[in-house]
Amino acid sequence: MAKEALTLAEVSKHNTKDDCWLVIAGKVYDVTKFLEDHPGGDDVLLSSTAKDATDDFEDVGHSTTARAMLDEYCIGDIDAATIPATTKYTAPKQPHYNQDKTPEFIIKILQFLVPLAILGLAVAVRMYTKSESA
Known part of the structure; x- marks a missing residue:
């Protein structure tokens, strides 16, 4: 049983x-x-x-x-x-906020290019300071 x-x-x-x-x-x-x-x-x-x-x-x-x-x-x-029925809280879906209305593809390009430009600048500065000390 x-x-x-x-x-x-x-x-x-x-x-x-x-x-x-x-x-x-x-x-x-x-x-x-x-x-x-x-x-x-x-x-x-x-x-x-x-x-x-x-x-x-x-x-x-x-x-x-x-x-x-x-x-x-x-x-x-x-x-x-x-067991009492309970409802689990689910946050409402929020739309993507784009304050200045910049097109998405421009944002994506900048997200790629800005770090790349910073890296290039850092390498250039390093090479310049290396050549100065030689």
């Missing part, structure tokens, strides 16, 4: 350094033993208790090794109906 899914209320009780559970991608993980070894420190994990920590986990960009480690800490599934 399959074990009943855990509720967020049950998982939320486990929010200390001695007993820490996280909800990530529909699964519940007991990460208590990992708190000390977590590269970001235990506060990062403790701040993700009592909620769906999936976005927190994904936003960091964990390695495949870190993702594989989750399996050893998995203790069950979360009852999705007990």
Whole structure:
């Protein structure tokens, strides 16, 4: 018989350094033993208790090794109906701002030519000072 899914209320009780559970991608993980070894420190994990920590986990960009480690800490599934619906903030798309209305191709050409001119000037100065000292 399959074990009943855990509720967020049950998982939320486990929010200390001695007993820490996280909800990530529909699964519940007991990460208590990992708190000390977590590269970001235990506060990062403790701040993700009592909620769906999936976005927190994904936003960091964990390695495949870190993702594989989750399996050893998995203790069950979360009852999705007990997690309140939240909307993740997404910044509105901003149009590219070109204050003086300079055509894009001119900007791109200048981004290439200006550093090239500075490099050429630096080489010329170096060669000039070298020839003066000789």
